[in-house]
Amino acid sequence: MFKVLVSDPISDLGIQQLVDAADVSVDKKPGLSEDELVAIIGEYDALLVRSQTRVTARIMDAGKQLKVVGRAGVGVDNIDLEAATQRGIIVINAPDGNTITTCEHTFAMMMAVARHIPQAYLKTVGGEWDRKSFLGVELRNKTLGVMGMGRIGSEVAKRAKAFGMNILGYDPFLTEERAAEMGIKLASVDDIVRNADFMTVHTPLTPETRHMISSKQFEVMKKGMRIVNCARGGIIDEQALVEAVDQGIVAGAAFDVFEVEPPAADHPFLTHPKIIVTPHLGASTVEAQENVAIDVSEQVLHILRDEPFINAVNMPPIPANVRKILQPYFTLGEKLGNFVSQMTDGAVKEIVVSYSGDLAEVDTQPLTRYITRGVLAHHLGADQVNVVNSMHLAKERSVNIVVNKTHVAKDFTNLVTVTLRSSKEERTVAGTLLTGYGPRIVQIDSYPVDVAPEGNLILISHNDKPGIIGRVGTLLGSNDVNIAAMQVGRKLVGGAAIMVLTVDKGAAKSVIEEVAQLSDLNSAKEIHLV
Ligand SMILES: NC(=O)C1=CN([C@@H]2O[C@H](COP(=O)(O)OP(=O)(O)OC[C@H]3O[C@@H](n4cnc5c(N)ncnc54)[C@H](O)[C@@H]3O)[C@@H](O)[C@H]2O)C=CC1
Numbered sequence: 001m002f003k004v005l006v007s008d009p010i011s012d013l014g015i016q017q018l019v020d021a022a023d024v025s026v027d028k029k030p031g032l033s034e035d036e037l038v039a040i041i042g043e044y045d046a047l048l049v050r051s052q053t054r055v056t057a058r059i060m061d062a063g064k065q066l067k068v069v070g071r072a073g074v075g076v077d078n079i080d081l082e083a084a085t086q087r088g089i090i091v092i093n094a095p096d097g098n099t100i101t102t103c104e105h106t107f108a109m110m111m112a113v114a115r116h117i118p119q120a121y122l123k124t125v126g127g128e129w130d131r132k133s134f135l136g137v138e139l140r141n142k143t144l145g146v147m148g149m150g151r152i153g154s155e156v157a158k159r160a161k162a163f164g165m166n167i168l169g170y171d172p173f174l175t176e177e178r179a180a181e182m183g184i185k186l187a188s189v190d191d192i193v194r195n196a197d198f199m200t201v202h203t204p205l206t207p208e209t210r211h212m213i214s215s216k217q218f219e220v221m222k223k224g225m226r227i228v229n230c231a232r233g234g235i236i237d238e239q240a241l242v243e244a245v246d247q248g249i250v251a252g253a254a255f256d257v258f259e260v261e262p263p264a265a266d267h268p269f270l271t272h273p274k275i276i277v278t279p280h281l282g283a284s285t286v287e288a289q290e291n292v293a294i295d296v297s298e299q300v301l302h303i304l305r306d307e308p309f310i311n312a313v314n315m316p317p318i319p320a321n322v323r324k325i326l327q328p329y330f331t332l333g334e335k336l337g338n339f340v341s342q343m344t345d346g347a348v349k350e351i352v353v354s355y356s357g358d359l360a361e362v363d364t365q366p367l368t369r370y371i372t373r374g375v376l377a378h379h380l381g382a383d384q385v386n387v388v389n390s391m392h393l394a395k396e397r398s399v400n401i402v403v404n405k406t407h408v409a410k411d412f413t414n415l416v417t418v419t420l421r422s423s424k425e426e427r428t429v430a431g432t433l434l435t436g437y438g439p440r441i442v443q444i445d446s447y448p449v450d451v452a453p454e455g456n457l458i459l460i461s462h463n464d465k466p467g468i469i470g471r472v473g474t475l476l477g478s479n480d481v482n483i484a485a486m487q488v489g490r491k492l493v494g495g496a497a498i499m500v501l502t503v504d505k506g507a508a509k510s511v512i513e514e515v516a517q518l519s520d521l522n523s524a525k526e527i528h529l530v
């Protein structure tokens, strides 16, 4: 039974699939302190959070069973990603579910600041009928600068066009062509600062975006600008902003997010007449909360059940077209890595992976992660290595990973070859997916074979002499080891050969040692693949 802890308020409807799953039990405990989480996290396999819970290295150290931290939302700045990666904990988010909601909140804030709605509301409910103090501005024909043209920024730009605004967009990934397609103008931070009437930020908070709008930008800013931040506190320097408003450079600002949340009681935004605030409500709609909780629950289930998943934050993303090609090979890759690792004696020094055929056309890095996981799992334990930390663990142990690609595969449409170089020897295994048969090992060292990579196998290297198969069979039979399938590979009659036996249950170590002692046998090894 997998145990899932929900430590922030997350939509009940959204996590229903976890609650309903027969192999999962869910505990909801919002509002725990770090110490309280450290005390209980040890029994959980998954942790579900929003932005309140700070998932620290301490919590992850205590989370001995923790496989995944699921963020029901976009920003993962409350999760120590490096600590997660080192510990092999997968961090996933739900990047799409709250895009529209946050975009709409941005507009709510932009219009509220343009028309002084919160200030006017307060006066009106306070009994004053003040129609003079709240002269606003239109959005129409104004220039809107959008910093960060990702999911939310792009939706903001789309809607701003409907308001008749001219849009300047800045994003390191925005090209002239894409900007033209969207009917906006590609700009620099400086262009936006000098020319926009409204500015809205939609980047993550990174060392690069931290205080990207600060005193230097306010000094050259177009007078009367209105600024919205529904992304992350700290992208705009709060202190410098207050000064810019007081100096009349900025006409008004609307902030949903703060450098420290919740802000201190004496935070200058809270009493400033020209700055309006909401308590990080960007994603807070019924729809968005359901969406993100559904998305994250679905992926958490996949991860717990060791099924393919998407939206991992501490792994490079896999584009859908690449995933389609690679996914069928993930299991094969991991098994090849594990097989060759069990075959090879000595300390692993280098993993050489060769991809040929169609596989050579795409970015195979995700598949290399699975192969590396397979290799390392044999030495470090299957529960210690996963696709998130496999490359990191290899690097930490100075295991070199070399990838070669050839576009032409000789006998198969696709072939994955894994060679392991150790302190003692170099061994190779190759596999493919055969239509109708699934994953197959088709080469061991230089011998062609056809073996299903599953269950208990015995790998024997021997001299190609009459009677050897019988002797092996008799010895195993007398020890109650039943042979389900057998493959022999040789290159020359009477030369060196290999034999791969699939046996119903694992043989005792002593039996394998006895097999290795038979005449004309060079070695015998048991290989167990799950
Ligand atoms: N207030 C709230 O409740 C919510 C806040 N957010 C926040 O909104 C932000 C944007 O979210 P999404 O659009 O979903 O993310 P996204 O990843 O789709 O977009 C972010 C964009 O920022 C760009 N970027 C990164 N560094 C940049 C730089 N130095 N200058 C300009 N652009 C840069 C990236 O290239 C990317 O296109 C995130 O910080 C997220 O955490 C998201 C949802 C709700």
Ligand SMILES: O=C(O)C(=O)COP(=O)(O)O
Residues within 6 Å of the ligand: 050, 051, 052, 072, 073, 074, 075, 076, 098, 280, 281, 282, 283, 284
């Ligand atoms: O998704 C995001 O990045 C958000 O900021 C939303 O945060 P929340 O889930 O409302 O605590």
